[in-house]
Amino acid sequence: MDEVAGAIADPVRREILLMLRDASRSAGEIAERFEISRPAVSRHLRVLREAGLVRDASDGRRRVYSLVAGPLDELAGWLGQLTRPSGWQHHFDALETEVYRARRERQSQQPQTFKKETA
Template sequence: MDEVAAAIADPVRREILLMLRGERLSAGQIAGRFEISRPAVSRHLRVLREAGLVADRADGRRRVYELVTAPLDELSGWIERLTRPSGWEHHLDALETEVHRTRRERRSTTTAPDQSQEKSA
C-alpha cells in the first residue's frame, strides 16, 4: 500500500493514471501530453509500473501502457475505513434526535393551556 500511495502522490503520475483509465496509450502518446521531457515521463511510468499500477507490453518498437486498478483496492479500503462514520456517530445522532424529541414534548406539555380551565371559563 505504501508503494501505491507514494506512486500516486505525484500529480504527473495521477494524470497519467487518469489518461490510461479509458484507453491504452504508448509512452510517446503519454509523453506528448506533457510539457516535461520524455525521459521524465519514462521515469514516472517506471514508478507506476513498479507499483503495479500500469502494465506495459511491446507493440513493435513501442511500449503500450494500460491501467491496472487492483493495487488501488487496499488503499481504497483504508481510505474508506478512515472516512466512514464510526458506529458511535450513528448512536450519537440517535441520542441527539431523542433529546430534541424529549425537549419538544416537555415544551408542549408546559406551554399548552389547561383544557379543563378553558371549558369552565
Template sequence: MDEVAGAIADPVRRQILVMLRDGRLSAGEVAERFPISRPAVSRHLRVLRESGLVRVELIGRQRFYMLDPEQFTELIAWLAQFIRPSGWEHRFDALETEVYRTRRERRSRDTGDDREESMA
C-alpha cells in the first residue's frame, strides 16, 4: 500500500491515472499531454508501473499503458475507514436492525404458541 500511496502522491502521476481510466494509451500519447519532457513522463510511467497501478503491453515498438485497478483495492479499503456513512447507509442499517428484530419477535411468538398448544 505504501508504494501505491507514494505513486499517487505526485499530481502528474494522478493525471496519468485519470487519462488511463478511459483506456490504454501509448507512452507518446501520454507525453503529448504534458508540458514536461518525455524522459520525465517516462519516469512517472515507470513509477506507476513499478507500483503495480499500470501495466504495459508491448506492441511492435510501442508501449501501451493501461490501469491495473486491482492495486487500488488495499488503499481504498484503508481510506474507507475515514469516510462516514451517508444518511442512506444509516437508514439501511436501521432497516436491517428492524427486520432482524421483527423476525426474532415472530420466531419467539411462534415458538410460544407451539408451547401453549402442546400444554392444552
C-alpha cells in the first residue's frame, strides 16, 4: 500500500493513470500530453509499473501501457476507514430512526376521519 500511495503522490503520475483509465496508450502518446522530457515521463511510468499500477507490452517498436487498478483497492479500503461516519453520525442516524418511528406510531393512533362522497 505504501508503494501505491507513493506512486500516486505525484500529480503527473495521477494524470497518467487517468489517461490510461479509458484506453491503453503508447509511451509517446503519454509523453505528448506533458511539458516534461520524455525521459522524465519514462521515469514516471517506471514508478507506476513498479507499484503494479500499470502494465506495459511491446507493440513493434512502441511500448504500450495499460492501467491495473487492483493495487488501488487496498488503499481505497484504508481511505474508506477515514471517511466512514463518526461515532456521532451513528447516534444521529439512530435518533432520526426513532423520530420517524415515533411519528408513524402517533399517526397510526390518531382516529381516521373520512369525508362523505357527494355524487
